[in-house]
Amino acid sequence: MDDLLAGVAMIATFETLFWIALGSILGIVLGALPGLTATMGVALMLPVSFYLPTATGMAMLLSVYTGAVAGASIPAILLGIPGNPNALATVRDGHAMTRAGQAGLALGSAAVASLVGGVLSLMVLILFAPYLAAATLAFGATEKFAIAALGLLIIAAMSEGNLLRGIAMGALGVCLSLLGSDPFTNAARLPFADTLASTPFHNGIELIPALIGLFGISQALLDLARLRNTAGAEPVARIGNVFPSWARLRSMWRVFLESTGIGTLIGAIPGAGASVAVFLAHERARKTSRPVDGEPAVGEGRIEGVIAPEAANNAVTGGALIPVLSLGIPGDAVTAVLLGALMIKGVVPGAALFANDMPLVYAIFLGMGAALMAMFVFQLLGVRLFPLLLRVPLSFLIPCVLILSCVGTFAVDGQAPIKAGYNMAVALALGVVGYWLRRAEYPIAPLVLGLILGPMLEDNYRLAVKLAQGDHLVFLYSPIVLGMVAVMALATLAARGRR
Amino acid sequence: MKYLDALAPALLLAAASLPAQAQEWPNEELVLTVVVPYAAGGGTDSAVRPLIEELRNHLAVRIQISNIGGAGSAAGTNEVLNMPADGYAVLVSGTHTIAATMQGLTDGYRELDQIVALNWDPFIVAVLADSKIESMADLIDAAQAAPGTICLGNAGMGGATGVASIAIDLAFDGIFNVTPFDGGQNLRTDVLGGRCDAGIFSQSEILTNPDDFRPLVILTEDRSLLDGLSDVPNLVEAGFDALDVPGGSFRSIAVRQGTPDAAREAIAAAFAAAYDSASYQSFMAEQGIISTFATLEDAQAYFDDLVTGYEPIVRASGLYAQ
Numbered sequence: 001m002d003d004l005l006a007g008v009a010m011i012a013t014f015e016t017l018f019w020i021a022l023g024s025i026l027g028i029v030l031g032a033l034p035g036l037t038a039t040m041g042v043a044l045m046l047p048v049s050f051y052l053p054t055a056t057g058m059a060m061l062l063s064v065y066t067g068a069v070a071g072a073s074i075p076a077i078l079l080g081i082p083g084n085p086n087a088l089a090t091v092r093d094g095h096a097m098t099r100a101g102q103a104g105l106a107l108g109s110a111a112v113a114s115l116v117g118g119v120l121s122l123m124v125l126i127l128f129a130p131y132l133a134a135a136t137l138a139f140g141a142t143e144k145f146a147i148a149a150l151g152l153l154i155i156a157a158m159s160e161g162n163l164l165r166g167i168a169m170g171a172l173g174v175c176l177s178l179l180g181s182d183p184f185t186n187a188a189r190l191p192f193a194d195t196l197a198s199t200p201f202h203n204g205i206e207l208i209p210a211l212i213g214l215f216g217i218s219q220a221l222l223d224l225a226r227l228r229n230t231a232g233a234e235p236v237a238r239i240g241n242v243f244p245s246w247a248r249l250r251s252m253w254r255v256f257l258e259s260t261g262i263g264t265l266i267g268a269i270p271g272a273g274a275s276v277a278v279f280l281a282h283e284r285a286r287k288t289s290r291p292v293d294g295e296p297a298v299g300e301g302r303i304e305g306v307i308a309p310e311a312a313n314n315a316v317t318g319g320a321l322i323p324v325l326s327l328g329i330p331g332d333a334v335t336a337v338l339l340g341a342l343m344i345k346g347v348v349p350g351a352a353l354f355a356n357d358m359p360l361v362y363a364i365f366l367g368m369g370a371a372l373m374a375m376f377v378f379q380l381l382g383v384r385l386f387p388l389l390l391r392v393p394l395s396f397l398i399p400c401v402l403i404l405s406c407v408g409t410f411a412v413d414g415q416a417p418i419k420a421g422y423n424m425a426v427a428l429a430l431g432v433v434g435y436w437l438r439r440a441e442y443p444i445a446p447l448v449l450g451l452i453l454g455p456m457l458e459d460n461y462r463l464a465v466k467l468a469q470g471d472h473l474v475f476l477y478s479p480i481v482l483g484m485v486a487v488m489a490l491a492t493l494a495a496r497g498r499r
Numbered sequence: 500m501k502y503l504d505a506l507a508p509a510l511l512l513a514a515a516s517l518p519a520q521a522q523e524w525p526n527e528e529l530v531l532t533v534v535v536p537y538a539a540g541g542g543t544d545s546a547v548r549p550l551i552e553e554l555r556n557h558l559a560v561r562i563q564i565s566n567i568g569g570a571g572s573a574a575g576t577n578e579v580l581n582m583p584a585d586g587y588a589v590l591v592s593g594t595h596t597i598a599a600t601m602q603g604l605t606d607g608y609r610e611l612d613q614i615v616a617l618n619w620d621p622f623i624v625a626v627l628a629d630s631k632i633e634s635m636a637d638l639i640d641a642a643q644a645a646p647g648t649i650c651l652g653n654a655g656m657g658g659a660t661g662v663a664s665i666a667i668d669l670a671f672d673g674i675f676n677v678t679p680f681d682g683g684q685n686l687r688t689d690v691l692g693g694r695c696d697a698g699i700f701s702q703s704e705i706l707t708n709p710d711d712f713r714p715l716v717i718l719t720e721d722r723s724l725l726d727g728l729s730d731v732p733n734l735v736e737a738g739f740d741a742l743d744v745p746g747g748s749f750r751s752i753a754v755r756q757g758t759p760d761a762a763r764e765a766i767a768a769a770f771a772a773a774y775d776s777a778s779y780q781s782f783m784a785e786q787g788i789i790s791t792f793a794t795l796e797d798a799q800a801y802f803d804d805l806v807t808g809y810e811p812i813v814r815a816s817g818l819y820a821q
Contacts, residue, residue: 043539137692186571186657203569328707329684340545350707
């Protein structure tokens with residue numbers, strides 16, 4: 001109890017609350033700008049945290065993190081452009097809701113979902129962190145390969161009715177992800193390898209520039225074409241109801257719980273990542289949501305399609321803290337920076353932290369809770385504000401989106417003009433490719449999913465076989481993999497049976 | 500064309516004033532970019548950030564850290580090689596630069612001048628705490644008894660742990676299943692999860708899980724400076740004095756060849772002041788980092804010795820690219 005009070009004392013200061021508020025606003029803004037990620041936001045504020053007390057600094061970084069995860073949904077809903085990979089699965093229903101004049105409702109639901117997902121996963125973190133951390137160690141290359149393969153199955157759901165095209169796009173994404181260098185030997189894996197090996201092509205196609213190109217730039221080009229055809233302004237967006245009704249929220253308890261569960265679990269497994277979690281959560285919501293009179297199906301602008309990925313991505317934040325705090329193992333780039341922030345302060349995460357410095361552990365938990373509250377408050381304040389963006393004439397909005405997209409790609413690499421220039425070229429090239437693909441009605445989301453899953457599939461397959469001394473059947477020996485396959489099969493059959 | 504005519508003299512003037520500006524280092528209008536060739540939060544990044552923060556107190560120019568990861572530190576290195584040699588870009592260099600250069604991923608150290616030698620983070624070979632393997636000799640015995648079945652993990656072929664794992668493997672005629680992981684954190688997960696028998700870790704990585712790991716041997720000449728790890732034997736004490744492997748990751752500061760002397764000297768002096776600060780010294784003590792501070796010619800000489808020592812190991816491992 002004394003520990004808890006000491007933790008409260010570290011967080012409940014004016015200074016800490018000020019930095020949490022600032023971090024949260026910054027996080028939401030960065031998250032909403034296309035291409036700027038949570039990792040960049042946290043890395044940007046890392047030097048500031050050096051000058052703050054440890055608990056205050058961590059709370060500030062966590063508020064940037066949670067803010068950036070939630071903020072990404074704003075452009076996804078309003079413009080159809082995810083701010084960063086966290087909002088990849090929010091685009092489909094969120095943007096459809098905006099087109100149906102429900103921008104306010106979509107943003108409000110996203111805010112509620114972010115809060116619920118974040119708080120529930122924080123509770124899991126507080127109550128079960130040491131046990132879950134031990135459990136996540138059971139997930140090795142074999143199991144992560146199975147998760148990635150599971151991710152591939154979602155392509156079917158994302159194909160917007162044309163399975164063959166969806167699979168083709170997914171395969172193209174996987175192929176593009178293989179370009180660059182061999183992840184194990186660093187050898188160049190490119191056409192004209194001799195000449196291109198010492199150029200930025202060696203980095204292959206990175207996710208952020210690809211995302212900006214395929215979603216941001218191609219969307220701008222589509223809008224441009226539409227502008228020429230109609231020459232009229234967008235219909236003025238109505239904000240409408242901001243909150244779903246209490247009864248409607250209650251009817252979605254299952255979506256909330258399942259998405260939070262998926263997010264927390266995937267977040268806790270080092271190296272699995274939010275992008276897979278949001279797609280899985282969206283797919284589960286599509287499977288479990290029953291038709292409601294007067295509402296479209298999930299995937300065509302239904303509130304569940306926003307709630308599920310937004311609850312999942314903020315649940316990932318709580319999950320991702322589990323291995324960092326209890327094992328000192330960062331699962332992704334953001335938590336690596338958080339770990340760095342702790343280490344620089346002389347705080348060594350792991351079992352010793354829980355044994356020796358419980359006040360700091362409580363302070364971190366409380367800081368995370370305060371960060372989630374701040375995120376919710378600022379998102380709600382923005383709900384009536386952000387849709388005003390849609391009143392901006394397209395002829396002005398398109399250049400702005402294009403410029404911001406370029407800034408986003410450039411910023412990924414700070415002051416590295418060559419790599420940044422290369423990334424910008426990748427974004428522009430994929431923007432044009434994405435424009436033509438979308439005009440020809442090929443779905444874009446499977447392509448992005450292929451890009452994300454490609455390296456995960458390759459790395460984990462090769463590592464698993466290497467660890468099994470060359471046995472390619474290693475995947476059949478893992479009880480976790482077999483269990484996952486069984487659950488998937490049951491879920492699919494059950495869904496069929498109900499129909 | 501008219502405005503072009505007007506523009507030409509202005510451009511000429513600007514061009515003429517450029518060399519004059521370069522003479523005066525530091526120019527407070529410009530920003531010194533510190534390129535860390537790894538992602539933010541990694542081992543290298545965490546070890547230099549406190550130093551760079553301290554450096555801000557000793558330089559008039561503004562400083563920004565740029566994390567450019569990729570291609571086993573080669574991407575960030577190439578980025579520095581493509582910036583002007585005007586003293587406004589420095590690279591966090593070290594053993595990773597040697598490994599990346601010898602593997603042909605960058606022109607690396609051949610195009611760089613080392614201006615500050617910083618410190619070493621020692622490598623430790625460790626297994627799971629409840630493993631049957633209790634010493635380095637046990638580990639070698641186990642591998643010799645069943646060649647190819649014992650996994651010896653590293654944090655990536657491009658880096659110094661990759662070279663170290665191959666050097667150990669080659670010294671015993673390839674008895675290990677040498678497995679590269681994507682960074683130290685993934686290696687740690689798989690050793691803790693019992694999927695890889697032994698790993699070569701940076702000392703700071705062992706610190707977070709002292710009860711879960713059993714350190715077998717420290718690869719540096721001296722024992723660890725940390726109380727908790729000071730009883731870990733070095734290679735000689737463990738009975739492997741013939742084994743020649745990289746003992747840790749070394750970190751330094753380098754600039755492009757051709758950087759003006761005034762800039763090198765000013766940067767080196769500022770780093771020396773920052774390095775001596777109480778905050779950085781206590782940081783190194785907490786992390787058990789071994790200090791090998793030197794500047795300018797001494798730093799270059801120290802680095803050249805390392806390159807000479809690395810070459811046979813990298814050649815023998817088959818990673819050397821011509």
